[in-house]
Amino acid sequence: MKTSIVDSILGPRVSQKEQSRHSLRYGMPGFLLLVARVLLLVSLFLPYWHMDLHAPQYPDNLTLTAHINQLGGDVAEIDGLNHYIGMRSLKEAAQFERSVGVYAMILLVVLLEFASYVHSRWAVLLVLPAVLIPAVFLLDLHLWMSHFGMNLDPGAPLSNSIKPFVPPVLGTGVIGQFKTVAWPGVGLILASVASVVLLAALFTHRRAYLPLVRAARKKASG
Amino acid sequence: MQFPLTSARRHATAAAVAMVGVLCGQAAGQSMNDVQKAATERGLSTxxxxxxxxxxxxxxxKDxxxxxxxxxxxxxxFVIGVPSMRLLRSIxxxxxxxxxxxxxxxxxxxxAAGMSMGKENLWGDTHHPAISETEGEYDGEWLFINDKINARVGVxxxxxxxxxxxxKNPLTVSDHGGTFVTxxxxxxxxxxxxxxxxxxxxAPISEYKEKYKGSVTLWKFDRKKGRIDESRSFAIELPPYWQDLSDAGKLASDGYIFMNSLNTELATGGIESGNPPFEAGASRNATDFLHIIDWHKAEEVYKAGKVEQIKGFPVIMLETALEEGLLHVTPEPRSPHGVDVAPKGDFIVVSGxxxxxxxxxSMAKIKKAIASKTFSGHDEWGVPILDFDSVLEAQVEVGLGPLHTQFGPDGYAYTSLFLDSAVARWTMGGSYGKGTPEPDWTLVHKTPVQYNVGHIGVAEGDTVxxxxxxxxxxNKWSVDRFFPPGPLLPQNFQLLDITxxxxxMPVIYDMPIGFGEPHYAQxxxxxxxxxxxxxxxxGWDPHTMSLDPMAPKPKMERVERKGxxxxxxxxxxxSHFNxxxxxxxxxxxxxxxxxxxxxxxxxxxxxxxxxxNVNLSLEPGETAKIEFVADTAGTFPFYCSEFCSALHLEMMGYFMVEPE
Known part of the structure; x- marks a missing residue:
């Protein structure tokens, strides 16, 4: 019997009776995917990243806060200071990412929705992008920070005392009289938890459906 | 330490010294011995x-x-912190x-709104600040201040x-009984x-009685607009007695204004012509008059239109005031200074x-005397004089030269003694009596101050x-308290602990004031x-307290010529102008x-x-507009006059005026 491509992607179906007999085994992947989807959706409303800039004349510190779609905190003040060292305005950074970030996240959540109907190895392809969200976020942030930090205007007033630099994306760094302290926001932590949950989902998915896939293959070849 | 210490003192000292120790930071290896050593070296007592x-x-x-x-x-x-006695700023x-x-x-x-009789006045003699009040408590929203020399009020x-x-008060040219708020x-x-x-x-001084006038002005404050509304303000004509300090009644005396006067003798001076000088002529009588003015009723009279327009300002004439029963006086010790209403409004304390x-x-007795018309007579203008004994509650001998009284929370009152150079603590009677261990209406203590104290201020000491x-x-004089910066010595603000x-009630700090001679403070x-x-x-305009639609904004900087x-x-x-x-x-x-x-x-x-002659202070967000005629040709480097940043000196530009 020849299976269609759609059927092979969707993988083996499980009968109602079988499902209710092993509700934990077959229910777990879908449940974990649901948890991850909720975590990711909630994270959209929460900050992903913080940076505090400590300097003597700012006893309350300057702060930067990144959400998926916006950069908040003392952006204008930091831009004002950055013009002395010839750094471009932070408003110009990651404009594309910020404009599409929320839609991209929703797309990934929709992929996870699909993934819960796919009982084959193709599910990995649908889940993996969401697993990578925290890593992609931090990598993108790092690339922008190095791009901005390494491309200072050589004609800026303080160009001889502040050399190009890359502040660490997490942890502490030093620029001039400023100490920078960066740490993940609640949103990023939720997205990271979602990544772990998604890996667990894939594991339970494999445990539930791989035997069925193998059995079906055996049946087809036999 | 040279001082015999009472046990309580010793404990307090130990606690204080221990606190100093903690504050100094034991981590740095400091100990009480270091405190002791530093104190000994500087000759400091416990x-x-x-x-x-x-x-x-x-x-x-923070203070x-x-x-x-x-x-x-x-x-x-002046704005000063307590207990540090640090000057924070002047306004x-x-x-x-x-x-x-x-x-x-x-x-x-x-x-310019304070111009007097068409002349510019570029100084003031500020005397009595008043913080705005809600139900007799400072609410911290507004501050008023008078200018004695030109009879002006600032908001x-x-x-x-x-x-x-x-x-600018249109009726008179000097004020002293203000500012006080209802x-x-x-x-x-x-x-x-x-x-x-x-x-x-x-008007010649010979026409003093006929032409010279006393007055009190009630400026209506529009809290929403944050401005005195001149169109809803009015004044009351008073005999030319040189009205002095005043206070507004509260609680038991709500609706009344109390106001001293110092020249009920109507002295007109003229020492050069062999007349008694003012200082003698105006203090001849044993008593002057405490004015008791019913402002609630006066407001009704004003609203009923029973006023005359004088200099374009509505005035309830003395005759009307008497017909309507707005004004009474009662004798008070001569040459009085402060009149201060007790927290519950029930007592009015006057110092001669x-x-x-x-x-x-006693306010209760005053009300009774007014109702029963217990008068000891009328003055020349027909103002009814409440019988002194029928309104008197008590007299407390406190010392020489009593000026002003403030109140504590516990039944103590405090009076400055100008001649004694001391602050007196005395007990109140009535419902306040239970707060103090000493008998009612008694002098308890005098703390010497250096020197010649004028007003005193207790924390929120004139509120309910x-x-x-x-x-x-x-204090008016400091004499030997500070390094003498030439013969013009600073005034001395002394902090007393009255807990x-x-x-x-020791003096615990001296603060020199080297900018002018302050009077009252709250x-x-x-x-x-x-x-x-x-x-x-x-783009905020501090004058209107709103956004100025014309305020320059980033990317809209420009120079435009219009004719x-x-x-x-x-x-x-x-660090730049644009x-x-x-x-x-x-x-x-x-x-x-x-x-x-x-x-x-x-x-x-x-x-x-x-x-x-231009210098602006632009606080973050502030916008300002200056207008002038570029009448002098030349090259004028303008600059930022606040050291704002590492490139402050570079924050400049050129204003160039091409010659005609």
């Missing part, structure tokens, strides 16, 4: 160390109370002040500590002082400078709920104030708008142009 522990305010620690002090002849208001009011740009680009309009907004309004700041009271003909017009007593009147804790003695009872709990540290939005007028739209931000070149032709009118677009606390920029 009492000194204790005073230091009560007042020393390490960097970053518990804030003093708003009159600035005397500086024409300004420019009647006198141009370059740091705040007051009169050098901003505030000109407000200063300061305590959101940004800037003067918003100056009004319990909900319905009115700001300004009592005149030296009698003059209406509007300070000319030349009488060693404070005289306490005094805080006590601190008393500041506003103790009985004889325990002390408010700091947490009742909520000042801005930056203006709410970029003979050149309009400059400039922004300032660390534009940096402004070129006009000699004779052009220049309208220069400038906005500080900063949002960081303390990122203030100055803006000064040489020769043209």
């Amino acid at each position: 009492a000194d160390l204790l005073a230091a522990a009560k007042t020393y305010t390490p960097s970053g620690m 518990e109370y804030i003093i708003f002090s009159s600035g005397g002849h500086s024409g300004q208001v 420019a009011v009647f006198t141009p002040e370059p740091w705040q740009g007051w009169g050098y680009g901003v505030g000109e309009e407000i200063l 300061i907004d305590l959101r940004d500590f800037e003067t918003k309004q100056i009004i 319990p909900n700041t319905e009115y700001v009271i300004e009592g005149g002082q030296y009698a003059v003909p209406w509007g300070s017009e000319y 400078k030349l009488d060693p007593h404070v005289t306490i009147y 709920s005094p805080d006590g804790k601190y008393l500041v003695s506003f 103790g009872k009985g004889t325990d 002390i408010i709990k700091a947490d009742k104030l909520d000042p801005w540290t930056i203006y709410p939005e970029v 003979d007028t050149v309009e400059v739209y400039m922004t300032s931000v660390r 534009p940096e070149h402004v070129t006009v032709k000699q004779g052009d009118k220049v309208v220069w708008r400038i906005t500080n677009i900063e949002r960081a606390v303390d990122a203030v920029h100055g803006f000064s142009i040489p020769v043209y």
Whole structure:
């Protein structure tokens, strides 16, 4: 019997009776995917990243806060200071990412929705992008920070005392009289938890459906 | 230590010294021995160390109370922290002040409103500040201050500590009985002082009785607009007795104004013609008159239109005031100074400078005497005189030269003694009596102060709920207290700790004031104030307290010529002005708008142009407009006059005026 491509992607179906007999085994992947989807959706409303800039004349510190779609905190003040060292305005950074970030996240959540109907190895392809969200976020942030930090205007007033630099994306760094302290926001932590949950989902998915896939293959070849 | 210490003192000292030890940081290897050694080297006693522990305010620690002090002849208001006694700032009011740009680009309009008889007045003699009140409590929203020399009142907004309004009293030229506010700041009271003909017009002194007038003005305060509303204000004519200090009644005496007077003799001086000088003529009688004015009723009379327009201002004439029963007087010890209403409004305390007593009147008795017409007679103008004995509650002998009284929370009252150079603590009677261990109406203690104390201020000591804790003695002379900076010596503000009872009320700090001679001051709990540290939005006009639609904004900077007028739209931000070149032709009118677009606390920029006498202080978000005629040709480097940043010196530009 020849299976269609759609059927092979969707993988083996499980009968109602079988499902209710092993509700934990077959229910777990879908449940974990649901948890991850909720975590990711909630994270959209929460900050992903913080940076505090400590300097003597700012006893309350300057702060930067990144959400998926916006950069908040003392952006204008930091831009004002950055013009002395010839750094471009932070408003110009990651404009594309910020404009599409929320839609991209929703797309990934929709992929996870699909993934819960796919009982084959193709599910990995649908889940993996969401697993990578925290890593992609931090990598993108790092690339922008190095791009901005390494491309200072050589004609800026303080160009001889502040050399190009890359502040660490997490942890502490030093620029001039400023100490920078960066740490993940609640949103990023939720997205990271979602990544772990998604890996667990894939594991339970494999445990539930791989035997069925193998059995079906055996049946087809036999 | 040289002092025999009582046990309580010793404990307190040990605690204080231990606190110093903790504050100094034991981690740095410091110990009480180091404190002892430093104290010995500087000759400090245990009492000194204790005073230091009560007042020393390490960097970053904030003060518990804030003093708003009159600035005397500086024409300004001083803001001082308690207990540190550190000067925080002065607020420019009647006198141009370059740091705040007051009169050098901003505030000109407000200063001009205080012109007297068509003349510019570029100084003031501020005497009595009044914080706005709600139900007899300081609410920390507004501050009023009088100018004695020209009879003016200033209105300061305590959101940004800037003067918003100056009004000139059209009737008189000197005031002293103000400013005081009614319990909900319905009115700001300004009592005149030296009698003059209406509007300070000319009349020979021989016509003193006929032409010279006394008055009290009730300025209506519009809290929403934050301005005195002259169109809803009125005055009451009074005999030319040289009205002096006044106070508004509260609670039991709500609706009344109490006002002293010092020349009921109607002395007209003339020492050069062999007449008794004022100082003798005006203190001949044993008593002067305490004025008791029913302002609730006066307001009705004013609203009923029973007024005459004098100098364009509605005045309830003395005759009307008497017909309507608005005014009574009662004898008070001669040459009085302070009249102070007790927290519950039930007692009115008067000090006669030349009488060693404070005289306490009962409001209940005053009301009774008015109702039953218990008069001992009428004065020349027909003003009914309430019989002294029928309104007297008590007299307390406190010492020589009593001036002003303030109240504590616990039944103690405090009176400054000018001649004794001391502050007296005495007990009140009536319902206050239970608060103190001593019998009612008794002198408890006198703490010497250095020297010649005028007013005193107790924390919230003239409200319905005094805080006590601190008393500041506003001394006129300092003599030997400080290094003498030439023969003009500073005044001396002395802080007293009045938390103790009985004889325990030591002086714990001396603060020199070297800018003018302050008079009264009020002390408010700091947490009742909520000042801005930056203006709410970029482009804020502090004069209107709103966004100025014309304020220059980033990317809209430009120079526009419209005929003979050149309009400059400039922004300032660390560390540049934009534009940096402004070129006009000699004779052009220049309208220069400038906005500080900063949002960081303390990122203030100055803006000064040489020769043209311009200096602005632009606080974060503030916008200002200056207008002048470029009548002098030349090259004028303008610059930021506040050291704003590492590139502050580079924050400049050129204003070029091409010759005709």
